[in-house]
Amino acid sequence: MDPSIFRVLQTSSGTVERTWHDLGEIQLLAGLTREELQRVDRCLVAERRKVPQAGVLFRTGDRFDSVYEVRTGFFKTVVNSSRGAEQVTGFQMAGELLGLEAVGTRRHALDAIALEDSLVWALRYDDLAAASREIPALQEQFHCRMSAGIASAHATMLQLGSMCAEERLASFLLDLMHRLGVRGFSPTSAQLRMSRAEIGSLLGLKPETVSRTLSKLQNAGLLQVQQRTITVTDSPGLRRILRGMA
């Protein structure tokens, strides 16, 4: 291996040595060949960053220069209304990107806050854009991610606009469990990282309603709730709620 492709990086927590090999960890670069990864490494500044629980990755109005891929941990994104109100617009876990909403304006349009101690990759957008001009597979990946961000936002709109509390919770839990399952965690049982208030905010409900609705679903035998531990015991039943066949 050519030693010239080793890099010493200045990060917020000191200097780290890195090679193109490490970039293979980045989901956004999945599908790239070894050669492409090496090429990317030459032009893309990808910095590891640590965000403690309740820490801010970026805040509304911050200058945008990087997109972030979650390595480990859990984030929420929050939009702030002109009055004080906050609205959670999503939860992000390993492999998911943060900051895509800001590419157009070069200013972040929401807050990204860690719900547990987390690690992210910070990828300089300008480098990313340049690299994706060179490497079609990267361009495709990047476009897919933005596209997926749009599609999932529209799905959330559907939740918010035309579902009752029970349906919103069912749909939220199915989505969450699915995403956990894909990442190798149990698709039926999870330790929630967010409060009832945060779930409620995403779903357009008050914390009390979330609590009540979870109790109702529990009494219906669809899941078990113990504080922040949720176990889905009848996911077909949850799906049935979504199809209106409760």
Added chain:
Amino acid sequence: MDPSIFRVLQTSSGTVERTWHDLGEIQLLAGLTREELQRVDRCLVAERRKVPQAGVLFRTGDRFDSVYEVRTGFFKTVVNSSRGAEQVTGFQMAGELLGLEAVGTRRHALDAIALEDSLVWALRYDDLAAASREIPALQEQFHCRMSAGIASAHATMLQLGSMCAEERLASFLLDLMHRLGVRGFSPTSAQLRMSRAEIGSLLGLKPETVSRTLSKLQNAGLLQVQQRTITVTDSPGLRRILRGMA
């Protein structure tokens, strides 16, 4: 001018002659130099398409191959829930893009329906991707549009999740009037292309509630309603509602 760059195109309504000059009409190509436009014309299939009122541009599940830029007219996008319910997720007018939600999956995830006789540019995605690898300005434009799509979806979530009916209408009208104003139409008076039901669907309200709320805003002296003609008479007043200082 080099005559070789003239093109004869097969469109749904016959053959049309087109030159790189026509491409200058496309907002997505704004900011490109003459030379870049000529280059784009050589590799990008951009087809004009007509969509009559109530016509379908694409439907959920359709194969994705092009993104569409509205030339004239007015569209709505609709997501369908697993039960029959429909949710309008946005209205699109001249210069805005449709189909971006499908880049990732190559399948459309929503319906795009014309609310009046409309014209669109159909831009082959593969060509667009190739061209944006060649032309950084195009890449930037395209990324901006996707990014804006994400940001605006999050803004709609805020409406749906944490605003009352009056605030949702105020915010909707301000946004609509602003977008019309940018396009050279009156920013205070508009002929709505969509029904109360469609507005309601976007805002998570029933048509009756939309109607009632419009009447309330009218009685408050903020606007005037005559069927689908709406005139905003006090837009600071509307803004005040958004800031909770009604």
Added chain:
DNA sequence: CGCGGTATTGATAGGTTTCAACGGTGGTGG
């Protein structure tokens, strides 16, 4: 001119929020 879809308005019902009290949990400091 009359029809059909759309908009308005009223009365009532229903789901969610609000207000409030209580219980549980985790963290901190004595």
Added chain:
DNA sequence: CCACCACCGTTGAAACCTATCAATACCGCG
């Protein structure tokens, strides 16, 4: 190590906003 405190979650009762149901009015169109 335990006690205390603050925060989060649960549950209840009443209020509120929006949905629903229904009747009427309005416009566009054939």
